[in-house]
Amino acid sequence: AHAPTAAGPLAGCHVVITAGPTREAIDPVRYLSNHSSGKMGFALAEAARDQGARVTLISGPVTLATPAGIHRVNVISAMEMLEAVNATLADCDIFIGCAAVADYRLEEVAEHKLKKVPGSTALTLNLIENPDIIAAVTHREQPPFTVGFAAETRELARHAHDKLVRKRLDLIVANDVATPGLGFGADDNAAVLYHLAASGSEAAVTSHTLSPRAKRALAQALLDYMLPLY
Ligand code: CTP
Ligand code: CA
Numbered sequence: 001a002h003a004p005t006a007a008g009p010l011a012g013c014h015v016v017i018t019a020g021p022t023r024e025a026i027d028p029v030r031y032l033s034n035h036s037s038g039k040m041g042f043a044l045a046e047a048a049r050d051q052g053a054r055v056t057l058i059s060g061p062v063t064l065a066t067p068a069g070i071h072r073v074n075v076i077s078a079m080e081m082l083e084a085v086n087a088t089l090a091d092c093d094i095f096i097g098c099a100a101v102a103d104y105r106l107e108e109v110a111e112h113k114l115k116k117v118p119g120s121t122a123l124t125l126n127l128i129e130n131p132d133i134i135a136a137v138t139h140r141e142q143p144p145f146t147v148g149f150a151a152e153t154r155e156l157a158r159h160a161h162d163k164l165v166r167k168r169l170d171l172i173v174a175n176d177v178a179t180p181g182l183g184f185g186a187d188d189n190a191a192v193l194y195h196l197a198a199s200g201s202e203a204a205v206t207s208h209t210l211s212p213r214a215k216r217a218l219a220q221a222l223l224d225y226m227l228p229l230y
Helices: 039-050 078-091 133-138 156-166 215-226
Strands: 014-019 024-027 030-032 054-059 071-074 094-097 104-106 127-129 145-152 171-176 188-196 205-214
Touching: 014 039, 014 078, 024 104, 030 104, 039 054, 039 094, 039 215, 054 078, 078 133, 094 133, 133 145, 145 156, 145 215, 156 171, 156 188, 156 205, 188 215, 205 215
Parallel strands: 014 054, 014 094, 054 071, 094 145, 145 171
Antiparallel strands: 024 030, 104 127, 171 188, 188 205
């Protein structure tokens, strides 16, 4: 249950967090997805709760238990995640998009299990782009303070800067997923945070490095850094 009189720097604040992967059905028994474990998003939910926030955690399919005192909404696909996000936005103060949303879904989901075609050695699936959930949040009339994530295997700074501006984020958390033992599925993570400098100029980006540590500790450090910007 929610503590009726929470204390802390985020008291009175509604934080909405997306976490985990999405699953895009191919047929009744198969799907497209990715390796996201949901650990980073769940750690952020706990850290925000401990700073006094009311937390809504919109999660794709993961194997993690719901942290105490957090309102969890389970979704499967990107379209369902978008719907769940839209339903919480009216009173959202801070939105953190931690989910690894599948970029594409099947143009048509097969009603019955696909069968192998005898003699054929290849199969083509037609995919269409999913909506960009975080961009839909920031393009609203009165957007919440919005934090995005970027998992990259190369050119971290360039891609993060590009997403910060293109998605109109207030802050982006960039993870180098090429480092073994960090990021996807791991218990530890490191990050570089990017946001526009006070001048607001798109050329003046401030960066701040968070060294490797447990995801729960990283989540807390991230919120501590975010607070004065919010
Ligand atoms: N995101 C989202 N909806 C999508 C795709 C991404 O809300 N359909 C959010 C993620 O939750 C994350 C941020 O956007 O906070 C960046 O995700 P990422 O996959 O790195 O961005 P993309 O624009 O999909 O770019 P890429 O081509 O690198 O996958
Ligand atoms: Ca993507």
